[in-house]
Amino acid sequence: MNALAYMLLSMLVRKSYTGYELQKLMELFWQAKHSQIYPLLAKLVQEGLATFEVVGQTGKPDKKIYTVTDQGIAALQDWIANQPPAAPVNRDEFIIKIYAIGLAEPQTAFRLFEDRISSLTAALAYLEEEIQRMKEQYAEALTELDSRHFGRYLVFQRQLQINREEISWCRWAMELFSRRV
């Protein structure tokens, strides 16, 4: 069982999903291709940590809706409590480019920051929307430690604040050098 497997189980605790949906919903927090997710889901079923139900569809391929089992929840709880989390891995090519920005033309630097701001802004819109939805749907229950939605709310709030911070950093950086071009 690797970290991705626990990510999948974590998402299935809140709600049952297809592999396809899991990929989309994880994207902001853990990036994985479907070619990695589908075989892993099969393995979770094989190990008794999840089950699935086939739902036939007309005009679309059949889908498999996965549900976490009690054993899956127990495995997840054990991992959360007893395995110290591995150091975070951040791999962001944009950061490398900024690190060496002294070698680039001013317009290249500008374009890099502009593109970054636009992808951060898109993510921000999604995060704000989802947080709003959570608040409406779950109200005070959201901030209860044992709520099935509390963790997701925390993680979304964190990402929201980090993205806002990075946007303001982009603007600060752009101003720093726009005064010198």
Next chain:
Amino acid sequence: MNALAYMLLSMLVRKSYTGYELQKLMELFWQAKHSQIYPLLAKLVQEGLATFEVVGQTGKPDKKIYTVTDQGIAALQDWIANQPPAAPVNRDEFIIKIYAIGLAEPQTAFRLFEDRISSLTAALAYLEEEIQRMKEQYAEALTELDSRHFGRYLVFQRQLQINREEISWCRWAMELFSRRV
């Protein structure tokens, strides 16, 4: 040439380093083990993007100090300007655990946040120290777009702000549930 290769070249632009030093210095921005770095440095030399000089030491193993070549700088400039940066990859087991925190005991949750705060605080101290050093050493030259230190300064400032933001998020989250335990 992969992203790690460009990361190595980026660092060598500012100063010549050994593989051992490169790993330590990259750690906050791009995580790689020495087993990945050493063979890649050899490959950079083979392709003419870097050179190295062996320095014998007494009581310690000999070291190889790598220097980027003009060709290496050109390759890096081309990559920065012409290859759109890949989407960032973030893989953080702590986030998975927080996502599913509703399944954990309160003291498990507390411990997770405390450990997170302490590693963020340690990183923060290092970032503040380095930024202070940069300001003292390079003064105004730091914020000039073509300075060899500007990019590093930007990247350190970004990480500083993100870490501060995450620490305050941790405290906010801990307060949210400490009132309910």
Next chain:
DNA sequence: GTGCACATGTAAACTGTTACATGATTGC
């Protein structure tokens, strides 16, 4: 005398990406 910092390297195992494969529906 035990563990850590310095310093480099290879091999095996695991994780993750790209490409191949299929097929209907909807919007531009």
Next chain:
DNA sequence: GCAATCATGTAACAGTTTACATGTGCAC
């Protein structure tokens, strides 16, 4: 017509981690 969305899966390849390998000096 062409691309995108839905939906799953496998195979080959690239990237990353863990383990094996070596050796001195220094601090506790």
